[in-house]
Amino acid sequence: MVDNGTLSIDETVNKLRGTFKSQKTKRYEWRKAQLQAMLRMMQENEDEFKESVATELWKPKLEVKMTEISTIEKSIKCALKNLKSWMKPVPVSTEITHFPSTAKIINEPLGVVLVFGAWNFPLNLCLVPLVDALAAGNCVVVKPSELAPKASATVKKLLDMYLDPEAFAVIEGGADVAEELLKRKFDHIFYTGSERVGRIIYEAAAKQLTPVTLELGGKSPAFIDESANFETTARRLLFGKHINSGQICIAADYALVTKEAMEPLRAALLDAYHQFYPKGEAAKDETTHLVHQRHTDRLLAMLNEDEKVRGELVIGGQYDRESNWIAPTVFYNTKPEAKIMQEEIFGPLLPVLPVEDLDEALQFISDRPHPLAAYIFSTNRSAIDSFSFAVSTGAVVVNHVILHFSIETLPFGGVGSSGIGRYHGKSGFETFSNGKAFLHKSARKVFDLDIVYPPVTERKAKI
Numbered sequence: 001m002v003d004n005g006t007l008s009i010d011e012t013v014n015k016l017r018g019t020f021k022s023q024k025t026k027r028y029e030w031r032k033a034q035l036q037a038m039l040r041m042m043q044e045n046e047d048e049f050k051e052s053v054a055t056e057l058w059k060p061k062l063e064v065k066m067t068e069i070s071t072i073e074k075s076i077k078c079a080l081k082n083l084k085s086w087m088k089p090v091p092v093s094t095e096i097t098h099f100p101s102t103a104k105i106i107n108e109p110l111g112v113v114l115v116f117g118a119w120n121f122p123l124n125l126c127l128v129p130l131v132d133a134l135a136a137g138n139c140v141v142v143k144p145s146e147l148a149p150k151a152s153a154t155v156k157k158l159l160d161m162y163l164d165p166e167a168f169a170v171i172e173g174g175a176d177v178a179e180e181l182l183k184r185k186f187d188h189i190f191y192t193g194s195e196r197v198g199r200i201i202y203e204a205a206a207k208q209l210t211p212v213t214l215e216l217g218g219k220s221p222a223f224i225d226e227s228a229n230f231e232t233t234a235r236r237l238l239f240g241k242h243i244n245s246g247q248i249c250i251a252a253d254y255a256l257v258t259k260e261a262m263e264p265l266r267a268a269l270l271d272a273y274h275q276f277y278p279k280g281e282a283a284k285d286e287t288t289h290l291v292h293q294r295h296t297d298r299l300l301a302m303l304n305e306d307e308k309v310r311g312e313l314v315i316g317g318q319y320d321r322e323s324n325w326i327a328p329t330v331f332y333n334t335k336p337e338a339k340i341m342q343e344e345i346f347g348p349l350l351p352v353l354p355v356e357d358l359d360e361a362l363q364f365i366s367d368r369p370h371p372l373a374a375y376i377f378s379t380n381r382s383a384i385d386s387f388s389f390a391v392s393t394g395a396v397v398v399n400h401v402i403l404h405f406s407i408e409t410l411p412f413g414g415v416g417s418s419g420i421g422r423y424h425g426k427s428g429f430e431t432f433s434n435g436k437a438f439l440h441k442s443a444r445k446v447f448d449l450d451i452v453y454p455p456v457t458e459r460k461a462k463i
């Protein structure tokens with residue numbers, strides 16, 4: 001048995017189950033109070049949150065503010081603003097044969113749910129699903145990533161201070177704790193992390209017949225054609241490799257560039273690089289470091305592969321293995337068989353592969369697993385339409401990367417091996433809700449259709 005402070009996992013889950021059965025978490029006032037408390041927690045402890053991530057993961061504080069604090073606050077505010085309307089039963093029409101009756105969909109909470117966070121945004125990936133789960137009226141167990149222990153401890157300490165202790169628990173620990181948790185029955189499991197562990201979670205959930213949301217990763221492509229605005233394209237592509245050092249599930253993993261666009265893009269990338277890093281190269285203290293040596297070594301093996309396969313180094317290439325740092329780096333003319341094209345990069349490297357045209361790019365993308373996001377940089381309306389029509393992906397973004405994550409009105413999630421299910425905003429509320437069908441039929445016998453009731457007479461049998 002794993003000890004969670006004073007209570008074991010079983011005792012914790014049982015306590016939350018008791019709370020859920022009491023019905024208190026279903027009430028609007030309770031949900032609103034939890035969300036308000038979370039917002040206060042974020043506002044009153046911003047420095048502590050920032051410190052916990054910035055020092056541990058070597059992230060610039062501005063980045064923590066942008067990618068963690070602000071997005072969490074935005075999602076709380078969105079839930080607070082819309083909660084009443086989300087909770088309202090949704091009336092639906094019925095058929096004439098059911099006259100007179102009324103029907104509606106009542107969104108009720110699922111019960112006790114389990115949320116696994118990942119290290120790359122150790123606050124956001126725990127707290128945004130928590131917002132959605134609380135807004136939907138659930139009791140929640142949160143298991144932050146063990147790879148960001150400071151952030152995990154801060155999340156635990158502060159949630160313990162602000163939220164209703166009867167309705168949630170933060171259980172810290174590594175894979176051993178995760179495995180223990182997975183032996184218990186939950187009403188939903190929400191997991192963010194790698195595809196490999198996603199499969200473990202899915203298998204464990206199947207044993208308990210527990211529904212899952214799996215927020216996984218994969219190789220998200222960017223297609224760039226000759227009609228693109230090269231200046232903004234280059235800035236935005238580089239931004240995606242700069243921010244969190246590309247350790248983002250929806251970073252553009254590789255770029256497919258039409259042959260005509262290759263040279264203008266190269267010039268624009270060099271310009272953007274010099275604008276971003278005026279001293280000539282990225283500085284170690286201006287960019288996030290990589291999470292650990294194993295991850296650094298995996299990326300260095302890609303970076304140090306033979307140039308003939310890896311491609312020409314156009315930008316960056318500097319690194320410091322000791323401090324797990326690699327500069328934003330771009331390779332040109334990478335071969336599809338290069339190491340860097342075999343798995344999700346999840347780092348600051350960007351391989352660029354030339355293609356003849358959009359059709360070749362679409363073929364390349366469709367030959368591979370469905371990506372979590374797909375990006376197109378173009379001003380050609382018909383190319384944009386064809387791309388968004390053809391690519392099966394969690395999201396299509398035109399002329400930028402990553403931004404869709406921060407838009408609460410857009411559902412966020414993958415398809416195929418990039419994930420199952422959606423969250424953020426109303427989608428998150430629905431993920432953590434059971435849409436219960438409700439039908440109210442008049443009690444008066446006059447409205448009974450005689451034909452459906454026995455006995456089956458000869459006349460009825462002929463109909």
Ligand code: NAD
Nearest residue numbers: 116117118119144145174175178193194215216217218249
């Ligand atoms: P991680 O190592 O932090 O693991 C994620 C969670 O899985 C943690 O809570 C961890 O404790 C748990 N875990 C690890 N091993 C386990 C096991 N054997 N059994 C059960 N649980 C276990 O994160 P990671 O996996 O390195 O994350 C990187 C991956 O996550 C990348 O593929 C990335 O694309 C993906 N990701 C996806 C999203 C998204 O929103 N779709 C966001 C961030 C990261």
